[in-house]
Amino acid sequence: MPVKLTVVEGATPLDPDTLAGLKPTYLSNQAELDAAEEANILRALNWAGRERGRDLLRLDYVLQLHRRMFGDVWTWAGTWRRRQTNIGVAPATIPERTQALLSDARYWLANTTYDPDELAVRLHHQMVFIHPFANGNGRHTRLLADLLVASLNRPVFSWGGRSLSAPGELRRSYIDALQRADHGDIVPLLAFARS
Ligand SMILES: Nc1ncnc2c1ncn2[C@@H]1O[C@H](COP(=O)(O)OP(=O)(O)O)[C@@H](O)[C@H]1O
Ligand SMILES: [Mg+2]
Secondary structure, eight states: OOOOOOOOOOOOOOOOHTTTBBBSSSBBBBBHHHHHHHHHHHHHHHHHHTTTTTTTSHHHHHHHHHHHHTTBBTTTTTTOOOOSSSSSSOOHHHHHHHHHHHHHHHHHTTTTTTOHHHHHHHHHHHHHHHHOOOHHHHHHHHHHHHHHHHTOOOOOOOSSSSHHHHHOOOHHHHHHHHHHHHHOOOHHHHHHHTT
């Protein structure tokens, strides 16, 4: 039986092809799916901890991190998005846009263009704007930002301190901050990341 999914504001709706990539056969509702993804992400956190010192600003790391976070649950984990979504660039341009962003981030890092928080938050904002994957883009690009600040000896972000997956005021203020960043003002998202 197909899993019934809740539609959350600002979440990428899953098309039938994407849903068909669900690996576990025992899941019957959104809560069970959420829990399976959460367990997968915990294993990915352990993996990322063991892999500390890796170069995070590489395309293969970005793909591998997504596969580690979602690969037990979804067949398409760690592969580029193939469909047009309401958020995100045209699918054909994803690898090139992501590579360009990682090159920018490497330049920012080498030239101390931004402090570590701003570098990581800008990377998060621009990568989630690209929307490289069919789903999990918010969680993946926030974790990438966390790993990046941690690698620069800063504490990981709090991102509002509670789950951003649930609809509500917290998610609304996060999306507002992302939209302000779309319009060139990174300050609200920087503040949100440490709130
Ligand atoms: N209007 C928006 N403008 C920019 N980014 C958005 C917007 N709405 C959602 N996002 C970003 O996209 C993410 C949702 O994408 P999705 O692939 O479903 O990730 P996840 O499954 O981890 O929540 C949000 O967490 C947020 O980072
Ligand atoms: Mg989602």
